[in-house]
Amino acid sequence: MEKSSEQELRDALTESLIELGAARSPRVIAAFRSVRRHLATPDADMLSTYSAEVATITKTDEHGVQISSVSAPRIQAMQMEQADLAPGMSVLEIGSGGPNAALLAEVVGDTGHVVTVDIDPDVTARASAFLKATGYRNVTVLTADAENEIPNSTPFDRIVVTVQAADIPPAWLDLLKEGGRLVVPLRMRGMTRTVAFVRDRDRLVSDGVELCGFVPMQGAGENRVRLAVLHDVAGEQVGLRLDGHPEPDTEALAKALLTPRNTRWSGVTLGGSESNEHLDLWLTTALDNLPLLAAMPGARDRGLVTSVSPLGIPALVDGGSFAYRTVRATDEVDRYELGAIGHGPRGRRLAERLVEEIQVWDREHRGARAHIEVYPAGTPDDRLPADGRRIERRHSRVSITWP
Template identity: 75%
Template sequence: MPDIPSTTNDMDQLDDGGRQLRDAMVRRLIESDAVRDPRVIAAFRAVPRHLATPDVEVAKTYNAEFAAVTKTDATGVDISSVSAPRVQAMQIEQAGIEPGMTVLEIGSGGPNAAYLAEMVGDAGRVVTMDIDSEVTDRATAFLAATGYRNVRVLTADAEDGAAGDGPFDRIVVTVQAADIPPAWVRQLKDGGRLVVPLRMRGMTRTVAFVRDGHRLVSDGFELCGFVPMQGAGQNRVQLAVLHDEEGEQIALRLDGHPEPDTKALAAALFTPRATAWSGVTLGGTESNEHLDLWLTTALDNLPLMAAKPGARKRGLVTSASPLGVPTLVDDGSFAYRTVRATEAEDRYELGAIGHGPHAQQLAERLASEIRTWDREHRGDRARIEVHPAATPDEQLPVGRRIERRHTRVTITWP
């Protein structure tokens, strides 16, 4: 169990600097438009989150973009963390939590449960659960030390939810999920909201769903990154490694995509580039999250390419996003989304770079879909629905379908 102050006086003494850091953190969250609800703002001012990670520098824990990794598995994959304040605030705003509600948090840690407890107030109740006893022990210690009594901590696999504590007005999931277990839908009140970082064809968005009978219908989503689900719901992406030199690794993240000809693609990586520019531009602060979701809706074989910064420095690729870059694959050729600066200040043109025998064709195809998005869907938000796995085709919306063990997920556009 972590070394957390056990008396109010000790906590107050350690929290003197924390109050100032919390105020500064909240100002940054407001300035970046990450938080707008006055009640969420008040919650983030109230919780001394640094006490949950005593091994981390206090100031760092109040960096709006800093996620404190608390555990990795034997392969080095992060499996537990205290999410960044910006992401936690974003999810809590998506949830629309009101005083007196009963809320289930899936994926524990401590500070986020405390924020939820602030939101529901004394008349409400929070249940936070995690499969890992080390994580729940840490959460229990933090919540006890900080005085949050309306939070129940459970150590269990969340695949079956927490039936004895439901039904829930809200469910907030703080780990990446590839599927929605039936128990989560059953234990959510009709009209209730489920906020979940849902992975769809490799792309993760924290989606705010509203329960409508047996289905879930999206009411907004945001770009995000989370540690993967463990237990019965574990469903990790597969990696197809194209290049594996130290600091220069390049791999495709497969999530239901066809198994690629890795050897041919690895060879294609070292062939001359083919480039196609779309004429479509983005502002420097404008997100490409809706574009990328359109691309994965429109194109069949579009895994994400993850590359280390060393690969970009060497010139093997032009993009090295930690979340991965949409990459169109066809046999031994591929093309990935890229950008270049324009003459206009802080504006960038979208395009594609291809490698392999069909490099130019694939780059042009990707650029064409970027233009389609700009012409027909820019400013639109996709609608994401989750239906039970047994739902017949004729009862599903027309659009991209993602088949999972428990559900059929659809992505449609206006």
């Protein structure tokens, strides 16, 4: 493709990112107009490469699971804005691909420096080739497990993580300057949000939370969600995504799935453009044993479930019963009411419980965003926020509170 056409694609992508509100600052906008991202994935469709919402998968494992990708431009722009980058900064990128390091390098400029690290030598080789071909000399590519210290590195002004992380290893705090920002897709009870943290001595304090999706981390920090299957017919599978949740009684829940629905409505509505991302995070902090219900479209077509989401839907589980969040259209154009559907002996009560918390969110927290703090594992309880919902990980204690 001719260079003028490439520039047209870059300009069109950039305008799209501006319209979406993902790219706001002049240097981030200029970076997207400059980086020739398609050269990192020559086998991918070029139009898709320059589509704001499309992530380009670059590697899968032997089971077909995606283990490496170039993030969607909207996500890249969002993380860059969260990082609050400036010329002259040093930036560590955890999870390489090439284009994102180039974007970071554009923003920090010739006086700044980017180190991009990945555990997979295939990924770093591809990133190195791309960065060399596109002339970025202020980027160093390393092959290493970022769970550990990065050799010969001094603390960075910014750390940007481009893989899903379930924990914050001590090395990341050591690699971040006091007052520096860590932007990380943090998985909390199955829900992933890209969080901008600011380092305050031995803790991290959130300064922005956004919805996102990333491939999971590999290496020593790997901690994947497990799927408990409730219905295993091709094209209509239903399961629960577990992230530190108690082991469910899958046999009893599979039977419950086939029982009549108990439906309750909340009276709480959302406009078509409103996201339920903050509601779902509220539910997981307000309720115990709330894994995510994942279902294939065929399960909805058959009538097993009413809602399908690639990220999963909050489901409250109690023994052989469960209830999950759902929606229905209202008489108003493009407006939907939130509710819950329960199955099993206690399905009705669980649906009512979900609806109660949806109503609490609407009254007390709608429009608010979670405040998240991360402390080292072993930190005494009295140092954590007293009203925080806590998630315990191997390296850290995560506290989530709401205004």
